[in-house]
Structure formats: C-alpha cells, structure tokens
Amino acid sequence: MKKLMNDSRYVVEEMIEGYVKAHPDYIRQLPENDRSLVTTKETREGKVGVLIGGGSGHEPGFLGYVGQGMADGVAVGNIFASPSPDPILEVTKAIDKGAGVAYLYGNYAGDIMNFGMAAEMADLEEDIRVETAIASDDVASAPKEEKEKRRGIAGEFFIYKAAGAAADFGYDLDEVVRVAKKANENTRSMGVGLSPCALPQTGEPSFEIGEGEMEIGLGHHGEPGIEKGPLQTADRVADRLVNDILEDITISKGDRVAVLVNGLGSTPLMEQYIVFRRVEQILSEKGIEIYRSYVGNYITSLEMGGLSVTLMKLDDELAKTIDHPVDCPMFVQK
Amino acid sequence: MKKLMNDSRYVVEEMIEGYVKAHPDYIRQLPENDRSLVTTKETREGKVGVLIGGGSGHEPGFLGYVGQGMADGVAVGNIFASPSPDPILEVTKAIDKGAGVAYLYGNYAGDIMNFGMAAEMADLEEDIRVETAIASDDVASAPKEEKEKRRGIAGEFFIYKAAGAAADFGYDLDEVVRVAKKANENTRSMGVGLSPCALPQTGEPSFEIGEGEMEIGLGHHGEPGIEKGPLQTADRVADRLVNDILEDITISKGDRVAVLVNGLGSTPLMEQYIVFRRVEQILSEKGIEIYRSYVGNYITSLEMGGLSVTLMKLDDELAKTIDHPVDCPMFVQK
C-alpha cells in the first residue's frame, strides 16, 4: 500500500511534529518526552487531570482529543502499540493539579501493562493518585458474560467525552472515574471490515479478505473478527451490528442513546451516513430516542475500510456529559 | 471497489436522509426539493444568504458546511455532477432574507450552467438578487495567465469560510461577493493522487495508476493531472506542491497565510500531518507566518488516495473571516 511518508521509522515522530506545529494554540510536547502531549490551556488547579493514550494509527484518536472538555494530555505509542510508561508518567506529572489523574484507555494487554506500570510509578515516585477506567465496548470480542475481556474500540470516544466533561464539571477523581466506568458499562460497539490497512514499516495488508467479502466484528487493529462472509447491503450490515448490540444491552422504548457511526479510515462519509440512516430507522422503530449523533472518522485504523456502530445508553448524567462543549484540534463541539 | 450501500441508484438520497436524521438541530430538507438543504437556524432578516453546492462524493464538502458562520443552504448534485437548477432555486428562495444570495461553487462547466440558469430564474421569476463567486484555486489545472479556467478544489473551503463570515458580519451582497472573490484570488491549491476512487454505479477505478506511482496535479474528481511519476517521499511531495503554489502567487516574508492540508478520502491523518510538517518547515524558512492551519478531510473524492495543499494569503479582512466561529454538522470552529 502506498504511503505519503519519509522514513517509515519516524512516521510517529513526524506526525507529532506536524500536529504540534499545526495547532500550537492547542497542544504542546513536553520537553521531558516527545511522546507526551498536553493541552496548552493549563489544566485548572484542583481539576482532575484526564489522561488518554494508546497506539498511533487511530487518528484522530487519541492525540486529537486533547483540549478543553476532553483530555488534558495524551501519551502516544508506536503504531498499534501501547506507549511505554515513561511518556505516560510525564503526562501524569504535567496534568496533575492536586486532584489526581484519571487514566482512560482501551482494553489491550499492552496498554494494561504499560499504563499499569505508569500508575504504580506515579503513586510510588510522584505521590500522584491515579485511577483507571478501561474501555471494553466491542461486543464482538468476547461473550457478554466476559465483558471485561472485550476490546475497546470506537466507544472509547464516548468514554473520553463523558470523563472529560465530568472533570470539567469539577467532579473529584473517584467521581470522574465512576462516570467513565458508567459510560463504558453503557456503551456497546460492533464493527465491520471491508479492506485491510498496512503498517508503514511492512506495507503488508493487515488481514486478507476476498473481493466480495466483509468481516463482521473486526478489531480496530485488523484483529480477525467473528465471521467472514459475502459483502451485504448497508442496511443488512447496519441491522446486524445494531442487532448484536441490542442483544447485549437492554435499551428500551423511551430510552435515550448517543450514536456513533465511526469510519475506520477509507470508508467515505457517504457510506457512513447511509449506514446511519438505517441505524436511525431501527432505533426509531423501537421507540429509542437518539439524543445526539456522531458520524465520521473518530477512531480509525490507518486506511482500513469499514466502520463501526456504537450506542451509549444515557441517563441524565451521561446526557449532560454528551452535551458539554469541547474544543480539541480534531474535534470541536459547541 | 467495495461499498457499503444499498441500491447504487439511491446513494445520494440515502446519504441525505441519513445526514438530515443525524443532525436535525442543524439541517433540514426543503419540502419543495429533497436535494435542497438549509440551516435550521433561520437566516437572519437582512443577512445575505450564502448558497453553496456541487456534486456529491466530496463529503464533508459541500453539505457538511451549512451552519452558523458558513453557508445558509446547499444544493446537492449527483455524484460528481452539478445539481440542476431546481434545488438551487429552491434554496435561493428559502435563504433570501431580502439582502440577496451569494452563490459559491467550483469552476466546472456543469456547475456554471446549472447555477447560471438558477440565478437567471431567481432574478426573472423570483426577483431575488444573486451574485456569484467561482472558485478556481487549482494551480495544476491551467496556466497562471488563465486563472479563470482553473478548477476549484480544496480551496473552496476557504472561500466558503470567508464569504460565510462576511455575510455574518452583516456585509451586503456586493461586499460578500467581493470578499469571496478576494479569497479566491488569494487562494492556491495543488494536489497529488495516489489511488483512484470508484463511482458506486460503475465500481470502476476513476483512473489508472501503477503500484509505485503518484499523479501530481490530479483533479478532485479523478481528472488526470499534469504529471505521473514514481511515488516520492512526503517531504518531496510537499516541496513540489508548495513550490508550484509559491511560483504562482507572491507570498513574501512577513506575509500571513492560512494553510489547508486536505485528504482526498483514504489517506490517513498521520500522512496528512507528516506532509503538513514539511509545509510548515518550508513556510517558516521563508519567513511566512502560518496564521491558522487546517489538516484533515475537508473536501474529498470518495475513497481517493492522496491529498492537496492550499494556501490562502491573508490581509486583515481575510484573517478576520478565518477567525470567525463556525458551527456546522461536519465542521465546528470556536
């Protein structure tokens, strides 16, 4: 696959450099570690610091979500690889304003170990309180009974949004993490893959898929899904995704949800809105109210083809977090 | 190429349906014509109406840019095809608040004829004053001496932004169109194509390009560019694009510019920021100040691979329009 890049070894460094140069009013690199990015709008004294992070290749996730109303800082890993504890710790130090720091990331072995080590170091070496909420929204990745084993995919966006707002409301660390965990509990996603991406270093397609095929339940690093089959219509795909979600979580008539149709990279907005159209039909047939909709490339997998659907069931508190304004380089909500 | 769609004949209708359902607070379809979309926030009495439009397949262009601070309405064509005069006329009628309507679109034979006919009808049948500014920012598409023959590509975004702000400032129709024309005069773009897109109806790649090749100066409907050659590094591509732009328009030390690195569809943000990095280096070496940067998929060509670079040279008035806040479904600026 063709890439516009220079040396494949430095794609992450060069991306970060471009990113910081493009949005100097929003974001700065910490001198201690060039994989540590924090908001230029100093975190308020006494506000809980919100720290996100994970591998690169998911842009605008995760570095695009640092700014007012969302995260205070991000630790940036190599492509599809958790950041190491160092940049996480540096961000932690920079954004702790006495109220502790909430770590938010997806449920991957690497992230758990690296963020876990950083949290320990923050506690032992820096005396900073860290609490963690781990996203596990992908219903395709483990059975219902083992939700804690599930991957975090596009639903991470809602979890950042909820926790970022809660921190902005002035909630304390336990409360912020409670809201983040509640957001995760109430969030379900499922995706479909149409075409693979390729790591810049290998150029090899991340998975194989036939001309007329799709893969249901694909992970957002190209991890194999639960079922490969012939490509179906947008409506049938939407039916399948929403159905599997609604079998997993009870959302009843009159309930409110936030909806995210998330493009994985190379799927045009046109197709994403065609899928949204059907999602809306299904929900409105069931009397479920769409409180707010997001359609677009929110958490991608390089140039992967496909998309995911995410529903977050809202109570009043979560609805309030969804309404909260955000001002990040790659996402603004008034 | 695989598409998530239902019947290829109805992709535009279904996209619009999804779009309107996703953002009911922002956008509504006119009962008179389902290709006519206008902002739900009624255009202010006495404010100039800003009308944009063109073919589909460029999402978030153009329907994504209807909202406060940008366009009041959009006429939506078939994929890569100008809308017909009917939806243009209906939008015109809906957004005219006594101050007339500014038509903004790209320089394509079809758009010129259809918008031209609609403007005539608005004048004759509806007694609405219409003035037009046509975007022609693609330096690759005609020599400098024939700027008026050039295609409009990603620079259209800046022209909408400038005119949308001017209208919001309360400028009259002539002034809004003057600002739009000035924005166009000061804007230059050039693109590179890496991989084709395909119309949903044919599934055929829009152009042919070898495994290791790129096409410099490609149009954003897949129109052939000015030169096909081996794929170069991101830095060399950026050098080429910026160089051709700076040979076309004088931007000197101390001048301010707005920069747009625009992905064509399937090129990851990572690559776009790597290209931005080099654009910033070149400009800062020349002492040109970057006033504001935009990086992302602003005007696409379905799933085409590649990107373009746009520079708009700013005077105080244009800088003010660039700073003006915007609230559209697919683009928000605080």
Added chain:
Amino acid sequence: MKLTAQDFRSYFKQIVEMIEEEKDYLCELDRKLGDGDHGVTMSIGWQAVNEKLDNELSQEEDCAKVSIVAGKTFLSAVGSSVGPLYATGFMRGAKEIKGQTEVNEEDLVNYWVAFGKGIQERGQAEVGDKTMVDTLEPFYRTLEEEYTSSRDFNASFDRAVEAAKAGMESTKDLLSKRGRSSRLGDRSIGAQDPGATSAYLIVSKFQEYIQNGLVQAK
C-alpha cells in the same frame, strides 16, 4: 412523413434502451477525459424521462410538450454538464413545434437545428473544443443545407448523421478546451469525447427510428 407525440415517445424510449446498453462505454470514455460519470449521468437522466413517458406523458398528444417535459425531467434528474445542454436542446426544439400534435419534415428540420443551436448557445463551445458541439454543429448545418436544396428529409438526415459521425470521431485528435477535460492538455489527445459520442448516439437513433418503418403516422 409525419410524426405524432406517440412517435416522440417511442423514439425517446429507444434512447432509454440504447443508453442502458452504452452506459459503460460512455463512462469509460469519460474516465479517460473527465470524471467517469457520463454513462451514469445519461442513464439517470433517461430513466427519469422514461418514468415520465410511462406516466404523466403517456396520453400526451402535443409533440412539443413531450419534448419539453423530457428536457426538463432530464435536467432535474441529472444537473451536471449534459443536463442543461440536452435540456436546452430538447426545449429549443420544442419551441419550433409548439402545440403541434403532428410534425412534418420541415418541422423536424427546424426541431433538430434548434436542438443543436440551443446546445451550442448554452455551452458556448465551438467546433474544435472537443465537446458534443463537434458532433452537433456539423450535424445541424448539414441537415439544414441538404434539406434546403434537396427537400428530401431522409436523405438529408442520412448526410447529417454522417457529418455527426465524422465530427464525433474528430474529437479523438483534438485538445480539450471545454468541460472537465480542458485541463488535460496533450494528454487529452487520442480519446474520443463522451458527450460528442452520446450526441451522435442520439441523432443516429432518430435516423434508425424514421428509417426502420417505425413511424406511426405517415
């Protein structure tokens, strides 16, 4: 020879069918020069016309009305470059046969000349610009001249279609100056213009219609 509204409908129906067959070919030509949609656009437009022929126009007796509605419908359905062009053609043609339930050979000459001139006026293209005008100008000029001197409509129309064909083929060797392909420069040489091709198909279909004994009223 005289044509009724039913003939216009039948002729238009044959265009509908033909466009479905030639759709891929027209797209392929347009991929070389433009954005690859000409076949798709023509198909969308003529399918919309077809729908009108079967419904709103199915009992219409006014020849002009059939042509006007076809033009307007085509335009509404497609926009694009060819929407205004062909729509103007069919509407200007209709102006020459306003209110007529039957049209004679002289009317038909006027119809086609107005059709061609209308398109030319709408697009402001000249012969040599590599557009449908390269097909249409020789077509309507030949038709007008031949008919004025010979008063033999069928023979004149044959000549006109020959001229249209030569015009269409001439676009292969031309450099684009109008429309999407005008920026291609040298790279446009060698490819036949899609609009010139569809225009040829439309006029040659009429030739086929009148010559294959399909005309309903004589």
Added chain:
Amino acid sequence: MKLTAQDFRSYFKQIVEMIEEEKDYLCELDRKLGDGDHGVTMSIGWQAVNEKLDNELSQEEDCAKVSIVAGKTFLSAVGSSVGPLYATGFMRGAKEIKGQTEVNEEDLVNYWVAFGKGIQERGQAEVGDKTMVDTLEPFYRTLEEEYTSSRDFNASFDRAVEAAKAGMESTKDLLSKRGRSSRLGDRSIGAQDPGATSAYLIVSKFQEYIQNGLVQAK
C-alpha cells in the same frame, strides 16, 4: 564458563541481528493472530538497545547494568505488550547478578529463571494461554530442574531450549486466551503465537552464543 559484560553486549548484539532477519516472519505470525506488528516492535526495541550498546553501555563492566539498561531501553522504545514483558524479564534477571562484572553458571541459571518468572508475573499468563509463557515456563522450569540435578549448564540449557521449542510449537494448537488474539476463539487454532516465537528465538540465541565458543571469558 563465565560471562562478562562484554558477553552480554555480544549476545544482545546477536539478538539485534537476528531480529532484523526474523522481523518479517514475526509480523506475519502476528497478522494471523493480532495486529501484525510483533516483528516491527521487536525491531524498534532492539535497534534502540543496539544504540545503547554502542554508546552509553560500550564500556560498561557491570553485567546487571547492561541487562537493566537493555530492558529499560527496550521498554521505552516500544511500549506495546512485549515492552513491559521483556523489560521485566531483563530487569528481574539483572537483579540476580547485581553489580557483578562476571557471572558464573549458577548465576546464569538464576538469571534465566528470574527472566522467565518475571515475564510471567508481569503478564499474569499461564501455560496454555497461547503466549510467550508457553515457551518460557517450560524453558525456565527445565533449566532449573536439570541444572539442580546435573550441574551441567550447557546440557541443561540444551534441554531447556528443547522444552522452549516444544512450548512454542504447542501454541499452534491452542486457543488464545491472552493478548490481542484472545478474541479469535477457534480461528486462533493453527497459528503459532508470535511472542512465543520471539521468546524461543531469544533463548535459543543464547544457547548458540555459549556453545559456539563465542564466550569471551572462560
């Protein structure tokens, strides 16, 4: 047999080289089960270690220090799953040989046992979960047992590497339970775990190093 810091450097250098050769293979294994980056990650990490070996560590005489810095450097450079795992391995191993400029065979047994146990503790995986632990637990258990009874380091290490190999190969038939591939269910069966493979490569490289007369201090 005794090893100096120079031996640790040389051995690590050989890992660096080996990983460059096996990079594509490791990625290919990971594409089947995970996100396809294992070879890239190992390469990034070991290249970073290499840089330290050539500079900061080039004159270092403390064996433990070489191992600690290698582990920390690897971790900083890669993060990912294997960063904490291998880093913990090299750091826990180092703890056993703290401050030593020379290590004897008993030290080496302790080093490798601590290496394996450290990784297991960090990742909380068990044999049968289809991870590098399937390679490492049989490896360190065998080494410990064999050496305790035979006191023949080379022979014990040979056995341990055999056990490591069998462990690695056993992952082919296992269902994933840890890491990225754990959601694959049945589809994970048949593919060899990339981490189990790289762990085998690392320990077998040590076997090669000590047996090919490469050791500098005897």
